[in-house]
Amino acid sequence: xxxxxxxxxxxxxxxxxxxxxxxxxxxxxxxxxxxxxxxxxxxxxxxxxxxxxxxxxxxxxxxxxxxxxxxxxxxxxxxxxxxxxxxxxxxxxxxxxxxxxxxxxxxxxxxxxxxxxxxxxxxxxxxxxxxxxxxxxxxxxxxxxxxxxxxxxxxxxxxxxxxxxxxxxxxxxxxxxxxxxxxxxxxxxxxxxxxxxxxxxxxxxxxxxxxxxxxxxxxxxxxxxxxxxxxxxxxxxxxxxxxxxxxxxxxxxxxxx
Numbered sequence: 001x002x003x004x005x006x007x008x009x010x011x012x013x014x015x016x017x018x019x020x021x022x023x024x025x026x027x028x029x030x031x032x033x034x035x036x037x038x039x040x041x042x043x044x045x046x047x048x049x050x051x052x053x054x055x056x057x058x059x060x061x062x063x064x065x066x067x068x069x070x071x072x073x074x075x076x077x078x079x080x081x082x083x084x085x086x087x088x089x090x091x092x093x094x095x096x097x098x099x100x101x102x103x104x105x106x107x108x109x110x111x112x113x114x115x116x117x118x119x120x121x122x123x124x125x126x127x128x129x130x131x132x133x134x135x136x137x138x139x140x141x142x143x144x145x146x147x148x149x150x151x152x153x154x155x156x157x158x159x160x161x162x163x164x165x166x167x168x169x170x171x172x173x174x175x176x177x178x179x180x181x182x183x184x185x186x187x188x189x190x191x192x193x194x195x196x197x198x199x200x201x202x203x204x205x206x207x208x209x210x211x212x213x214x215x216x217x218x219x220x221x222x223x224x225x226x227x228x229x230x231x232x233x234x235x236x237x238x239x240x241x242x243x244x245x246x247x248x249x250x251x252x253x254x255x256x257x
Contacts, residue, residue, distance in 0.1 A: 006239045010035030013086040014236060017069055017126055018096030020047035022197030023145070023228055027093050029055060030229035031236055036091065037061040039082040041126075043068050061086070069096045069122035079129040089133040091236045094123050095145040099199060101159040112161045119165035120172070127176060131185065140185035143235045144173050148191045148251040156212050157203075166191075170247045177245030186244035188235050193251025195223035218253030 004010070014031045018024040020042035032038050032055045040055070040062065042048050048064035055062040063085050067078040082089055098118045100111050123144055134140030149159065150166030170189055177187040194213060196204055203209055204222050214220050231250050234240050249255045 012090040014091035115161035144189040
C-alpha cells in the first residue's frame with residue numbers, strides 16, 4: 001500500500017484558492033502532507049510566497065499564483081499556468097470567499113452583488129476553467145467550500161447575501177456533479193461551521209459568541225485548526241471515488257438540531 005494508505009495523493013496536482021490565510025492554508029498543507037504537489041491561488045502575492053515556502057518544506061512542489069477569482073481572464077491565466085507547470089490538474093479546492101454581514105433591510109446592492117460575485121460566481125469561474133483541464137484527462141476531484149450557512153438561516157449574524165451565495169454553491173455542486181460524472185470528475189462540497197481564522201477570531205472569542213456556540217453547537221465550541229483537513233483529504237483522494245454531489249457539514253452538529 002502507498003505510504004499514506006488509502007488517502008495517498010502522491011503524483012497528484014492540487015489547486016487551492018483562497019490559500020493565503022486561514023482554512024485555505026490548512027487544507028493546502030494537508031494535501032501536501034499526503035504527497036500532492038500544490039498550486040495556491042489568492043490575491044495577496046506576498047502572503048502566497050510565504051505560504052509556498054512553508055509547503056515546500058513538507059517535501060512537495062508548490063506554485064504560488066496571484067489570482068482574483070472574480071476576474072475571468074485571471075482565472076483562465078491561472079489555470080493555464082498550473083497546467084504548464086505541472087502538466088495536469090487533478091484536485092481543486094474552491095475555497096476563496098468573503099463574509100459580508102449586515103441586516104437584509106440595510107444591505108446595499110453593492111454588498112449583495114460583491115458577495116454573490118466572490119462567493120458564487122467566483123466558485124463557478126474557477127470550477128469552469130480548472131474543470132476544462134480535468135475533462136481533458138478524464139479525472140478530477142472538485143471540492144467546493146460552502147458553509148453551514150448554505151444549508152440553514154441564522155439568528156446570530158444577519159448575512160442574507162452570504163447565505164444565498166453559499167446555498168448557491170451547494171446546488172451548483174450538485175449540478176456540476178451530475179454534468180461532469182461522465183468525465184470521471186467528482187464534485188462535492190464541504191459546509192464548515194465556525195472555525196477560528198484570522199477573519200473570525202475577534203468575533204468568535206467574544207463572550208456573546210462563546211455563549212451562542214455553547215447554546216447552538218452540540219459539541220459546544222468552534223472548529224479547531226486541522227479539523228477540516230480530514231474531510232478535504234478524503235474527498236480529494238480515490239477513497240471517495242463513489243461519492244459525488246454531496247454536501248458534508250463539518251460544523252460540530254450545528255445543522256443537525
